[in-house]
Each structure stands twice: as structure tokens, then as C-alpha cells.
Amino acid sequence: xxxxxxxxxxxxxxxxARNTMYAKGIFSMCWQLVQDDIMEQEDADLFREIDSWFxxxxxxxxxxxxxxxxxxxxKTENSDEMLRMIRPALWLLDRYKHPYYLVYTNSPGEIxxxxxYQIATKTDGFLTIDELQPSWFQNETKSME
Numbered sequence: 379x380x381x382x383x384x385x386x387x388x389x390x391x392x393x394x395a396r397n398t399m400y401a402k403g404i405f406s407m408c409w410q411l412v413q414d415d416i417m418e419q420e421d422a423d424l425f426r427e428i429d430s431w432f433x434x435x436x437x438x439x440x441x442x443x444x445x446x447x448x449x450x451x452x453k454t455e456n457s458d459e460m461l462r463m464i465r466p467a468l469w470l471l472d473r474y475k476h477p478y479y480l481v482y483t484n485s486p487g488e489i490x491x492x493x494x495y496q497i498a499t500k501t502d503g504f505l506t507i508d509e510l511q512p513s514w515f516q517n518e519t520k521s522m523e
Contacts, residue, residue: 384482386451386497389464391478398447398501404478405429408467411474421470428467436460439491439498448498451486457495 390401393410402410408429412422441448452460471478491498 384454385484386482386486387454387461388449388451388481388483388486389468389478390449390481391476397445398449400447400449400501401479403450404464404467404471405432407476407478408470411470411476416474417470421473424466425470428463431463432460435463436495437493439493439496441491441498446490447501448490449486449501450496450498451483452496453494454482460495 389404391403391407393402393407394400395402395406408417408425411417412425417425439448439450442450468478486497487499487501489497490500
């Protein structure tokens with residue numbers, strides 16, 4: 379995973395988490411595949427090993443334990459080991475054709491937790507939906523009339 383001079387990276391999907399109304403992260407996406415019996419047993423066991431390794435090696439932000447409306451981001455500067463260990467989970471998402479995105483940013487929002495490897499940022503739990511902007515083509519057509 380290339381940091382491209384960004385401070386933070388998040389692996390997220392297209393579906394929203396109920397408590398944050400924000401895109402689900404990689405652990406939530408993989409657990410959903412396990413719970414929905416989509417993953418074969420061997421792959422589910424692999425993910426359990428990955429999740430266990432992270433439980434032992436990555437601090438769990440108190441806000442996550444309390445199920446507060448936060449999302450976590452890896453720090454790109456010193457989380458090489460974390461990003462290397464998450465690769466098999468990316469492989470599992472690819473194997474089951476579950477779409478995901480690597481989102482890089484320098485402005486993740488209000489940071490409410492930080493450790494050596496990650497940050498947690500506050501979400502307000504509300505989606506803002508803007509009106510559809512007119513296309514440039516429609517505007518161009520009107521100005522030509």
C-alpha cells in the first residue's frame with residue numbers, strides 16, 4: 379500500500395455501518411462475510427487468525443469499545459507491519475468479490491484517539507446528501523440557445 383505522502387489510510391467498503399453511518403471498515407466487512415456464511419471455513423479461520431493478531435498487537439480505542447460514533451485510520455508513517463498483516467484480509471475480500479477502497483487523507487476529521495499505529499476520528503452519525511448538481515453539458519446547452 380503506497381502512502382503517496384498522506385498521513386492516514388482507511389480500508390472501507392460501500393456499505394454503511396449502522397452506528398456511524400459511515401462506510402464499514404475492513405474488519406466489519408470481513409466479519410460480515412463470516413457471519414453470513416459466505417466465507418468457506420478455511421478462509422473464515424484465516425480471518426479469525428488475522429483478527430486475533432490485530433487484537434493482540436493493535437490497541438483498541440476506548441471509543442470503539444464503547445461503540446461510539448468513530449472510525450479508525452491507520453497512520454501511514456509507522457504502520458508498515460499493520461498494513462502488511464492486513465493484506466491477507468484484502469485477499470479475502472478480493473476472493474469473495476467484495477468491493478473495498480483504500481482511502482488516503484491528511485484531513486480525516488476530528489481526532490479523538492491516537493496511538494502509535496492509528497487514529498480514531500469522530501463522526502456525527504448523519505449523512506448529508508446534496509442536491510444533484512446540473513451537468514456541465516446541460517448548462518452548456520442552455521447558454522448556446
